[in-house]
Amino acid sequence: DSGVTQTPKHLITATGQRVTLRCSPRSGDLSVYWYQQSLDQGLQFLIQYYNGEERAKGNILERFSAQQFPDLHSELNLSSLELGDSALYFCASSVEGRLAGGDTQYFGPGTRLTVL
């Protein structure tokens, strides 16, 4: 158990819908990261927040957005869902948000999104 929690574990929805994925970081961690893992793409970095502020952006679609709240939990919002958005979505957290300093990311168990 990494200490990172994600809800829900599974989500099934229809094309065109909007969903929200939630992540609670480990106690003491200030930074949250979101990753997407689909069958044909592998693990892809989406976005990073540090203490409520966006710090880095990866291959995140405009239909996707995220935020980190004052209590440090984070939400990933996916809208106008398409079949290709079906994937595992992982959240990770770290203390400082800077791997260059030897900081470590710990991953949650993920949310499996199925778009029908």
Next chain:
Amino acid sequence: DAKTTQPPSMDCAEGRAANLPCNHSTISGNEYVYWYRQIHSQGPQYIIHGLKNNETNEMASLIITEDRKSSTLILPHATLRDTAVYYCIVPEYGNKLVFGAGTILRVKS
């Protein structure tokens, strides 16, 4: 693009040491090498990381060559539960973990 190169797959006998190599020839002097593994569709699990010196923890040992262009992850006594995809990662721009294809390790009884 990933900055590391790993063999696509390896087999190891249960109870033996598993040695997983990784090449990172373009690594900079202050960049760390991280190792993660992913068992089936679970969240990636942190194993170990290092900068210059060899590192050991309860899960594994990390041996980094003196020129830092390659490293080896050692699982001293592999079990069936160590069957997983192992990722060697040098973070990009200091923050981003870029996962390549990794090495599929199969531990066989």
